[in-house]
Amino acid sequence: xxxxxxxxxxxxxxxxxxxxxxxxxxxxxxxxxxxxxxxxxxxxxxxxxxxxxxxxxxxxxxxxxxxxxxxxxxxxxxxxxxxxxxxxxxxxxxxxxxxxxxxxxxxxxxxxxxxxxxxxxxxxxxxxxxxxxxxxxxxxxxxxxxxxxxxxxxxxxxxxxx
Amino acid sequence: xxxxxxxxxxxxxxxxxxxxxxxxxxxxxxxxxxxxxxxxxxxxxxxxxxxxxxxxxxxxxxxxxxxxxxxxxxxxxxxxxxxxxxxxxxxxxxxxxxxxxxxxxxxxxxxxxxxxxxxxxxxxxxxxxxxxxxxxxxxxxxxxxxxxxxxxxxxxxxxxxxxxxxxxxxxxxxxxxxxxxxxxxxxxxxxxxxxxxxxxxxxxxxxxxxxxxxxxxxxxxxxxxxxxxxxxxxxxxxxxxxxxxxxxxxxxxxxxxxxxxxxxxxxxxxxxxxxxxxxxxxxxxxxxxxxxxxxxxxxxxxxxxxxxxxxxxxxxxxxxxxxxxxxxxxxxxxxxxxxxxxxxxxxxxxxxxxxxxxxxxxxxxxxxxxxxxxxxxxxxxxxxxxxxxxxxxxxxxxxxxxxxxxxxxxxxxxxxxxxxxxxxxxxxxxxxxxxxxxxxxxxxxxxxxxxxxxxxxxxxxxxxxxxxxxxxxxxxxxxx
Numbered sequence: 001x002x003x004x005x006x007x008x009x010x011x012x013x014x015x016x017x018x019x020x021x022x023x024x025x026x027x028x029x030x031x032x033x034x035x036x037x038x039x040x041x042x043x044x045x046x047x048x049x050x051x052x053x054x055x056x057x058x059x060x061x062x063x064x065x066x067x068x069x070x071x072x073x074x075x076x077x078x079x080x081x082x083x084x085x086x087x088x089x090x091x092x093x094x095x096x097x098x099x100x101x102x103x104x105x106x107x108x109x110x111x112x113x114x115x116x117x118x119x120x121x122x123x124x125x126x127x128x129x130x131x132x133x134x135x136x137x138x139x140x141x142x143x144x145x146x147x148x149x150x151x152x153x154x155x156x157x158x159x160x161x162x
Numbered sequence: 163x164x165x166x167x168x169x170x171x172x173x174x175x176x177x178x179x180x181x182x183x184x185x186x187x188x189x190x191x192x193x194x195x196x197x198x199x200x201x202x203x204x205x206x207x208x209x210x211x212x213x214x215x216x217x218x219x220x221x222x223x224x225x226x227x228x229x230x231x232x233x234x235x236x237x238x239x240x241x242x243x244x245x246x247x248x249x250x251x252x253x254x255x256x257x258x259x260x261x262x263x264x265x266x267x268x269x270x271x272x273x274x275x276x277x278x279x280x281x282x283x284x285x286x287x288x289x290x291x292x293x294x295x296x297x298x299x300x301x302x303x304x305x306x307x308x309x310x311x312x313x314x315x316x317x318x319x320x321x322x323x324x325x326x327x328x329x330x331x332x333x334x335x336x337x338x339x340x341x342x343x344x345x346x347x348x349x350x351x352x353x354x355x356x357x358x359x360x361x362x363x364x365x366x367x368x369x370x371x372x373x374x375x376x377x378x379x380x381x382x383x384x385x386x387x388x389x390x391x392x393x394x395x396x397x398x399x400x401x402x403x404x405x406x407x408x409x410x411x412x413x414x415x416x417x418x419x420x421x422x423x424x425x426x427x428x429x430x431x432x433x434x435x436x437x438x439x440x441x442x443x444x445x446x447x448x449x450x451x452x453x454x455x456x457x458x459x460x461x462x463x464x465x466x467x468x469x470x471x472x473x474x475x476x477x478x479x480x481x482x483x484x485x486x487x488x489x490x491x492x493x494x495x496x497x498x499x500x501x502x503x504x505x506x507x508x509x510x511x512x513x514x515x516x517x518x519x520x521x522x523x524x525x526x527x528x529x530x531x532x533x534x535x536x537x538x539x540x541x542x543x544x545x546x547x548x549x550x551x552x553x554x555x556x557x558x559x560x561x562x563x564x565x566x567x568x569x570x571x572x573x574x575x576x577x578x579x580x581x582x583x584x585x586x587x588x589x590x591x592x593x594x595x596x597x598x599x600x601x602x603x604x605x606x607x608x609x610x611x612x613x614x615x616x617x618x619x620x621x622x623x624x625x626x627x628x629x630x631x632x633x634x635x636x637x638x639x640x641x642x
Binding site: 036038039041043044063065068069071072073074075076077078079080081082098099102103104105106107108110112113114115117119120121122124126132133134135137157158159161 | 228229230231233312313316317319320321323324329330331333334335337338339340341342343344345346347442443444445446447448449450451452462465466468470471473531532533535561562563564566577600602603604605606610
């Protein structure tokens with residue numbers, strides 16, 4: 001085997017690997033783009049009406065349901081979301097996210113004890129959303145809230161990661 | 163005449179496929195004869211994987227990977243589709259069997275020191291398969307798209323969200339957006355049905371190739387040391403002398419054990435049936451009680467019991483460290499003694515692992531840290547008092563949520579101390595201060611209880627005496 005043969009083989013090997021790599025790289029652009037699309041999209045927010053202002057009693061904490069910001073057509077019931085609304089005074093509302101700040105499980109309001117309790121790992125929060133017990137280290141996160149035309153509206157938000 | 167035709171046809175097929183030339187020598191390669199029943203767990207894992215492939219493909223014929231419809235499809239499969247309930251059961255118990263078998267297989271290989279030279283890559287591919295199996299279990303539990311599934315995704319995303327720098331990106335990648343919703347289930351269906359199975363097939367292929375290439379390890383004897391210079395030669399000589407063909411001399415045990423395991427899976431699928439579907443996957447229903455399937459319950463305990471402050475460290479770095487440690491194990495300890503009697507550190511490691519996972523698993527079954535929101539009110543027999551104030555206190559003990567965390571008599575939560583005999587241990591003032599101010603892991607009730615409610619509650623708690631209070635009169639006898 002002469003040196004010409006060797007250099008020809010080396011060239012052909014490199015040519016094949018080069019073509020394979022180039023076509024794989026080209027094909028992976030849309031694949032990666034499609035897969036990671038959720039990261040590049042800005043997360044939408046939307047104001048959702050959750051009821052007439054006068055339907056909320058002062059000093060009470062109640063559950064309200066609303067739709068997430070941009071559900072897909074096939075989301076069905078998974079597009080639903082809820083929050084805890086506490087009317088502090090005539091004008092002041094606090095809207096808590098239902099997600100425990102430990103690992104996101106839904107907290108339940110126990111009216112008699114005036115506590116939010118989490119079913120997963122035992123987090124407990126006071127009526128102001130501060131940590132009362134358990135593994136969470138941050139108070140419950142809050143939704144922005146406004147009153148428009150006599151309706152209480154809250155701003156949806158992505159799952160809080162704290 | 164007929165026989166000759168068959169023979170000709172078979173000869174043609176055999177020639178083209180190379181059965182006699184390649185496959186049969188593979189099946190009948192010589193293996194150590196003394197492996198016996200210890201070596202059946204790998205093939206049993208493979209058998210469980212085959213159950214999963216078959217039942218999984220069949221279930222996907224009726225499953226609908228759309229977030230709004232999957233729950234209905236699951237109800238249809240379970241209630242209406244012929245054999246649907248049975249197949250879901252097979253897929254669930256097949257998964258359980260696969261996790262169990264791969265766990266035992268890994269422990270056995272470690273116990274026998276079989277990960278050492280020249281089988282380092284056998285171990286490393288095995289660790290990858292272990293990780294993929296757990297990944298299949300978790301993603302599979304999510305495809306059972308009920309309330310528990312969506313909250314499991316949330317918990318998974320929140321944990322990933324704790325990762326430094328890229329945390330919230332990873333969380334959004336898992337959810338397919340900002341919240342659990344339409345995009346989430348489709349992603350997990352693709353991962354569970356295509357991505358992970360493809361990786362499993364590929365790495366199982368590599369794992370089996372490595373078994374053929376490096377041979378089945380001989381059961382270790384104390385004093386026989388693995389030396390990379392001489393090991394292969396010694397092994398060959400030994401196999402040459404005493405080895406027996408894998409098929410059928412050894413394989414019959416694999417087949418018998420795998421058949422028994424499959425029988426067990428069938429029995430469980432038939433008798434116990436698939437895991438019950440919970441509430442529909444509606445994130446606005448806050449009354450949830452999400453639990454992972456049994457093989458991850460111990461990790462559920464880890465999440466609940468980690469001391470606050472160490473969480474981020476543990477959630478992100480402990481799994482990475484454990485994974486890296488397992489992968490690197492054969493590279494760190496490639497030679498030396500294989501027998502457990504000469505590997506005290508290895509034995510200690512196995513014992514520690516079993517004790518740790520076992521005790522975490524047990525506390526996960528109890529989940530004593532979760533407030534018991536369904537605890538029944540305290541019965542008249544337990545209150546055992548005609549004092550109306552004590553009776554009112556007992557009512558408040560349930561209605562104000564005390565009972566969710568504290569036991570009195572047979573009922574109540576286990577998050578906080580048992581108060582059955584609190585009157586023996588604490589004075590009226592101590593009880594009052596504790597209730598008003600709270601404590602670590604107990605909320606203060608100062609602005610929740612009205613003064614008369616506090617009085618009743620304290621009166622009730624002081625009356626909780628089993629042996630008679632030792633606090634006021636130390637001269638009283640300890641027993642009633």
